Amino acid sequence: MQTESYLSLTGLTATYGQTRAVDRLTLEIPKGELLSLLGPSGCGKSTTLRMIAGFVPPSEGSVVVNGKDITRQPPHRRNIGVVFQSYALFPHLTALDNVGFGLRMRNFPRATCREKAQVALATVGLEAFANRYPSELSGGQQQRVALARALVIEPDLLLLDEPLSNLDANLRGEMRDEIRSLQQRLGITTIFVTHDQQEALAMSDRVAVMEGGLIREIGTPRQLCDTPASAFTASFLGARTVVNGAATGGVFTAPGLTCEGAPEGASALVLRAARLRLAETPTGPLSLGGELKSVAYLGETFETEVITPAGPIRVITPSDLPPPPVGATCSINALPGATTFI
Structure with a gap:
């Protein structure tokens, strides 16, 4: 071209x-x-x-x-x-x-x-x-x-x-x-x-x-x-949650949330729903937990919403990884490519 x-x-x-x-x-x-x-x-x-x-x-x-x-x-x-x-x-x-x-x-x-x-x-x-x-x-x-x-x-x-x-x-x-x-x-x-x-x-x-x-x-x-550069782009492109907070010493923090690998001065964390997973215990760079509020089965995926201290978080998992029951307490873990900082 x-x-x-x-x-x-x-x-x-x-x-x-x-x-x-x-x-x-x-x-x-x-x-x-x-x-x-x-x-x-x-x-x-x-x-x-x-x-x-x-x-x-x-x-x-x-x-x-x-x-x-x-x-x-x-x-x-x-x-x-x-x-x-x-x-x-x-x-x-x-x-x-x-x-x-x-x-x-x-x-x-x-x-x-x-x-x-x-x-x-x-x-x-x-x-x-x-x-x-x-x-x-x-x-x-x-x-x-x-x-x-x-x-x-x-x-x-x-x-x-x-x-x-x-x-x-x-x-x-x-x-x-x-x-x-x-x-x-x-x-x-x-x-x-x-x-x-x-x-x-x-x-x-x-x-x-x-x-x-x-x-x-x-x-x-x-x-x-x-790598969206703006919170509007990240949220409008769908299946993403933007969490406001602050980064110090390479760690991004928000209410009930920490995430490693943040650049200095980052003011928002973008969580990509399809690269998040629900688990009993936290692993990886993201530490965040909450209560599972809703689950929708869409054939190839489950779409879920987790209520956390940082706000509601959308998580999309493959249909062969069924989520826990609604009302359960769970951790949200980040796979590679799940987090972007703005």
């Missing part, structure tokens, strides 16, 4: 009255990268996407694609493919005509539109469904049509705004893998908006974690999971 910037967002700002939905956002994205904007509802990720697409004019800042400033260009002149959460297919058009619509709006000859639309449908595995209407397609098939429509114009950028949220869990995982495989095969620079941590981690080269219109942290999925 190239390292020079292909998409540059500089000081991008969206203001509504006294509210800044996006606040001076700056990003450099190399060609061929899939970057996810991850964050809770209302954090500004979809607004950012719409400013890139041209649907929302920025109050400040610029959008530059491959050295060309497109900040003030209308959407239809940006050569950007967009897939929305609702797919936005025309109900009165067949799959083939839906895919070819953008080409017709660009005044391509009818025969060219048909040929390119057929190729795009084949790319997403729907060449046999060309003459079906959206009402005759499943949710996953409609999503593929929307993706083909975005790709048929050979866009400079592909923007995906929560495209999987209307699908059931099994199909969502399947489509997640298909989109990632297609994106890598085509080498198209892509921005993926989601509030789902698993989607962002599974699909992305990098993830930008947003809160309150700001990017709080950006990094590879592994960097954000293993």
Whole structure:
């Protein structure tokens, strides 16, 4: 992957009255990268996407694609493919005509539109469904049509705004893998908006974690999971507990808790739930005990909550390691990689 910037967002700002939905956002994205904007509802990720697409004019800042400033260009002149959460297919058009619509709006000859639309449908595995209407397609098939429509114009950028949220869990995982495989095969620079941590981690080269219109942290999925730099990132990525305290002489302390190996000045300990274990006695660098409050069996894992003097701690264990009964007193031990200090 190239390292020079292909998409540059500089000081991008969206203001509504006294509210800044996006606040001076700056990003450099190399060609061929899939970057996810991850964050809770209302954090500004979809607004950012719409400013890139041209649907929302920025109050400040610029959008530059491959050295060309497109900040003030209308959407239809940006050569950007967009897939929305609702797919936005025309109900009165067949799959083939839906895919070819953008080409017709660009005044391509009818025969060219048909040929390119057929190729795009084949790319997403729907060449046999060309003459079906959206009402005759499943949710996953409609999503593929929307993706083909975005790709048929050979866009400079592909923007995906929560495209999987209307699908059931099994199909969502399947489509997640298909989109990632297609994106890598085509080498198209892509921005993926989601509030789902698993989607962002599974699909992305990098993830930008947003809160309150700001990017709080950006990094590879592994960097954000293993060494988060902020308490917000650690807590939002899920299956982690952030405990506030202080470190002195290499030992982090909080009410009822000590943990060795802390850097001087650390003010928070991040406990990764899947790398914690419940035991009768403490071992390893972490010393923390409490009462088991709840247990949920999820097939492959048990998810538990332990009430401790440092607060509730989430622990996820494999299903072949059943936890003690609810109400039992237990110690929480840390496997390698379970603790990070902030």
